[in-house]
Amino acid sequence: xxxxxxxxxxxxxxxxxxxTELTYEQLAAEGQRLAGQVGERCxxxxxxxxxxxxxxxxxxxxxxxxxxxxxxxxxDAELLQSLLTTYHPRYLWAPETMAVEGDACYIAFGYxxxxxxxxxxxxxxxxxxxxxxxxxxxxSPKFVRQSYRNIRANTDSIVEYLRLTADERPITTLPMxxxxxxxxxxxxxxxxxxxxxxxxxxxxxxxxNFFKDHAATSFGGVPFTYEMLDRMRFTRMxxxxxxxxxxxxxxxxxxxxxxxxxxSKETGREFIVMYGQCEATARMAYLPWDRGIExxxxxxxxIPSGRFALIxxxxxxxxxxxxxxxxxxxxxxxxxxxxxGAADLAKGDERGGVLDTGDMAxxxxxxxxxxxxxxxxFVKLFGNRVNLDxxxxxxxxxxxxxxxxxxxxxxxxxIYGTDDALLRQMQPYLAEKTGLHAxxxxxKTVACIPKNDAGxxxxxxxxxxxx
Amino acid sequence: MTNxxxxxxxxxxxxxxxxGETGALVYGQSGAWxxxxxxxxxxxLEDAFDIMMDMxxxxxxxxxxxxxxxxxKYDVEI
Numbered sequence: 001x002x003x004x005x006x007x008x009x010x011x012x013x014x015x016x017x018x019x020t021e022l023t024y025e026q027l028a029a030e031g032q033r034l035a036g037q038v039g040e041r042c043x044x045x046x047x048x049x050x051x052x053x054x055x056x057x058x059x060x061x062x063x064x065x066x067x068x069x070x071x072x073x074x075x076d077a078e079l080l081q082s083l084l085t086t087y088h089p090r091y092l093w094a095p096e097t098m099a100v101e102g103d104a105c106y107i108a109f110g111y112x113x114x115x116x117x118x119x120x121x122x123x124x125x126x127x128x129x130x131x132x133x134x135x136x137x138x139x140s141p142k143f144v145r146q147s148y149r150n151i152r153a154n155t156d157s158i159v160e161y162l163r164l165t166a167d168e169r170p171i172t173t174l175p176m177x178x179x180x181x182x183x184x185x186x187x188x189x190x191x192x193x194x195x196x197x198x199x200x201x202x203x204x205x206x207x208x209n210f211f212k213d214h215a216a217t218s219f220g221g222v223p224f225t226y227e228m229l230d231r232m233r234f235t236r237m238x239x240x241x242x243x244x245x246x247x248x249x250x251x252x253x254x255x256x257x258x259x260x261x262x263x264s265k266e267t268g269r270e271f272i273v274m275y276g277q278c279e280a281t282a283r284m285a286y287l288p289w290d291r292g293i294e295x296x297x298x299x300x301x302x303i304p305s306g307r308f309a310l311i312x313x314x315x316x317x318x319x320x321x322x323x324x325x326x327x328x329x330x331x332x333x334x335x336x337x338x339x340x341g342a343a344d345l346a347k348g349d350e351r352g353g354v355l356d357t358g359d360m361a362x363x364x365x366x367x368x369x370x371x372x373x374x375x376x377x378f379v380k381l382f383g384n385r386v387n388l389d390x391x392x393x394x395x396x397x398x399x400x401x402x403x404x405x406x407x408x409x410x411x412x413x414x415i416y417g418t419d420d421a422l423l424r425q426m427q428p429y430l431a432e433k434t435g436l437h438a439x440x441x442x443x444k445t446v447a448c449i450p451k452n453d454a455g456x457x458x459x460x461x462x463x464x465x466x467x
Numbered sequence: 468m469t470n471x472x473x474x475x476x477x478x479x480x481x482x483x484x485x486x487g488e489t490g491a492l493v494y495g496q497s498g499a500w501x502x503x504x505x506x507x508x509x510x511x512l513e514d515a516f517d518i519m520m521d522m523x524x525x526x527x528x529x530x531x532x533x534x535x536x537x538x539x540k541y542d543v544e545i
Contacts, residue, residue, distance in 0.1 A: 203505040204494065205526040228506055232522045401510060403503075418507070447483045451503060 001063045002129075002151060003189050005031075011166065014195040015214055016051045017206070020109075024192065030108060031060030037106040037113055038091055041065050042121040043131075043345065045084070047073040047094040048176040050197045053111030057093040058176070059189065062151075067124050067345075069131035069143060070177035072453060073098065086141050087342050088118035122342035127349070131339065132179055134278050144179075144278045145336040145347070151186060153332035154281035157303040158187045161286050162244070162272070168193035169241070171216035173202060173225060175453045180248050183282035184220050202228060208237075215241035222249030224455030226256050231401060235263045248274040248283070249454055251371050251389070253396055254297040261292035275299035275371065280355055281333040284308075285369060298370045306331035308369060310361060324372055327361040330354055360387075377459075379408045381440035386413060394433050395426055402426075405449045405457045415443045416462055470516075474538070474545045477511035478531065493530045516543045 005013070009025035022030075034056065038044065044061055046068040048054045054073070061068040069087065071080065073095055092100050092114045096107065106113040129151055131143040158164070170188050172195070174181030188195055196214050200207040202225065210216075219242075221229070226247060245260065252260075257273060264271035270289035276282045285308070287300030302308050310318035310325030318325040330353055337350035358375045373387035380386070391413060392406040404417040404426065415430065417423045423443040431438035450461040468476075478489040482499040494500050500508070509525050512518070512534075518541040520528075528534050535545040 201502045203502045203526060205523075205529065208526055224503075228502060231506055231509070232525050234522065237522055403507065448499065448503065448507075455503070 002148065002186075003059065003063060005059075005063075005189075008166070008192040011192050012194045013189065014052055014055055014197055016197045017199055017210060020052060022052050022056075022109075027056065027059060030056050031063055034060040034106060034108060034113065035064035035066060038064075038066050041067070041124060042090040043087060043124065044068050044091040044093055045080075045087075045089045046070050046177075047075065047080075047092070047098065049073040049095065050172040050176055050181075050199055051110065052197065053095065053109035054176055055185070055195070055197065056109055057111060057113075058185075061093075062129060067128055067130065068093070070182065071133065072175055072177050074453070083141060084116065084118075087345075088120055088122060089116060090118060090121040091115055123346040125336070125346055125348055128336065128345060131345075132177065132182070132278055141340055143339045145339050145345070146281055147336055147349070150281045150333050150335050153305065154183065154283055154303075155186050155190050157305055157331075157333065158183060158283055159190055160304045161288075162187070162246070164188065164191045164193065166192040168217050169196055169215060170218045170220075171196040171207075171211055171214075172198055173219045173221055174249075178452075178454045179278040179282045180220060180222070180276065180454070183276075186282075203232070211239065212241075217241055218244035218246070220246040220248065222455045223247070223252045223256075224451065226252055226260060227401075230256055230259065235259075242269060244270045244272065246272045246274055248276055250456055251297075251299070251393070253393060255397060258293070258296045261296065264289070265293060273299055275369075277355075277357060279335050279357075280329055280331070281335060283333070284329045284331070284357075287368070291368070295364075295368050298364070298368045300368060302329070303331070306333070308361075308363075310363065311356075321365050322362055324360050324362050326375055327357045327359045327369070327371070328354065329357055379413050380411055381413060381434070381436050382411075384434075384436060386434060386436070388413065391415075391430060391434070394430065398429055399426065403449050405459070405462055407459055407463050409463075411440070413441050415441060416446050416449060416465070417443065418446060418448060420445050470543060470545050473515040474512075474535070477508060477515050481508035481511050489531055491531070494528075512538070516541065518543065 005024040005028035011024050012021050013024045013027045014022050046057050048070050096110050096112045100114050102114040102116045104112050104114050127147040129148040130146045170184050196216050198210045260271045272289050273287040275285040283303055285300045285302050307330040309328045311328055312318050312325045334351050334353045334355040359371050360373045361369050361371050363369045373389045377388040388406040395404050402422050408414045415426050427441050427443050430441055446465050450458040475486050475489050479486055482504050524537045
């Protein structure tokens with residue numbers, strides 16, 4: 001079993017928007033009933049939202065060796081249909097309000113278990129625990145295959161470096177089917193803490209009322225979350241119960257990193273920048289909170305029992321600080337591999353604990369790592385390599401609050417934005433900053449920058465707008 | 468431009484809707500009015516009326532109708 005819920009039967013495992021509470025004992029008992037309905041090890045599609053039904057399904061399946069594929073409950077019906085025909089899950093666990101085909105066989109906490117028409121559920125590798133998508137809402141058929149050992153290893157590391165205890169009350173700010181949101185759930189269940197599960201977002205009053213009513217102690221956020229909090233002048237808010245804020249899911253603007261790190265220090269809180277990928281279960285590195293201000297812009301050191309290496313263009317390991325190389329990670333949380341179809345679910349471990357992250361990084365004299373860009377997110381303007389993430393950060397730093405993203409191909413860079421007037425200023429600014437001729441940069445006005453549920457820019461969709 | 472026009476303009480620009488549809492808009496129920504759309508909307512309103520909204524008002528701004536009430540606090544009559 002992933003979690004031993006019976007060691008703390010009377011503690012509250014989760015509270016949702018309606019104020020309904022679920023103890024660990026109830027979570028275990030309800031889980032056993034649900035798993036009993038499924039009755040065998042098979043594939044189940046779990047359509048997630050931040051509520052008790054969703055949590056019950058996920059924990060029941062994982063604890064009873066049934067393999068859930070976590071998807072968003074908001075996933076477009078057509079995309080869901082295409083995933084169903086690709087993977088042939090035996091069951092669906094979805095909100096009762098969702099119309100699904102098949103025989104309903106069990107209902108609990110607003111969720112319904114439905115048996116699908118597929119009798120031929122695919123063979124599952126013995127260590128396969130969980131399937132997650134890498135893209136959130138786009139419905140890509142590509143899943144990351146996570147093992148029981150992956151989840152256990154990453155949970156142990158995170159609990160250790162965040163020093164999590166049963167006193168924690170994290171509030172949900174990220175989708176449960178997103179690796180970072182899920183890691184918050186996994187680790188807090190492991191220590192017997194209380195999850196505060198809300199469907200509301202940080203731009204809504206209901207979220208903050210729920211936060212205050214139930215005395216939330218922590219939350220996590222992607223860069224966009226912190227951009228929003230900044231815009232909302234969050235630091236003026238009275239939140240006495242808040243102790244910890246974590247950040248992952250992309251590099252935060254150094255200006256915001258500094259702002260939140262300083263505010264946290266002044267108010268006796270911890271702001272912890274972290275680094276991870278779904279391919280590494282969730283987490284690979286963290287920046288210890290007491291070094292946060294000193295190491296603005298860095299993502300930190302490897303998590304307990306993980307290790308990094310930087311690989312240069314010749315394939316040898318970088319040994320000098322401040323030298324860019326591709327980031328490679330070693331650890332038990334490196335996932336088994338990908339799946340693009342049902343047959344892949346029988347595959348074993350294809351990575352052997354080693355992950356090439358595709359991120360370019362450097363370390364400093366103290367061994368703290370900083371991401372400088374994505375390996376593939378480069379264009380070459382007039383023979384000069386320009387990192388698209390860097391270009392984007394330059395623009396966001398200069399044009400605070402602008403909704404902007406950089407894309408492009410080969411020898412030109414495209415600045416995508418929603419504000420015509422700003423875009424016209426961005427082009428000469430970027431040319432000046434990079435010292436390259438303005439003709440290498442083009443601008444494109446779009447209605448909005450496509451982002452996934454977690455607020456990360458979907459570059460692939462962005463580029464399609466330009467075709 | 469009247470305040471009414473500016474107010475509607477903030478919605479049409481931020482949420483990519485037609486002026487005629489704005490009256491019925493509610494946060495979370497209208498496609499583009501999600502957290503990203505909300506932040507754009509607030510930015511537009513702050514620019515259009517040259518105000519700085521408090522966090523409590525930003526998170527309370529949950530519909531087209533409710534917004535008019537909130538802006539009254541900033542001496543903006545729609």
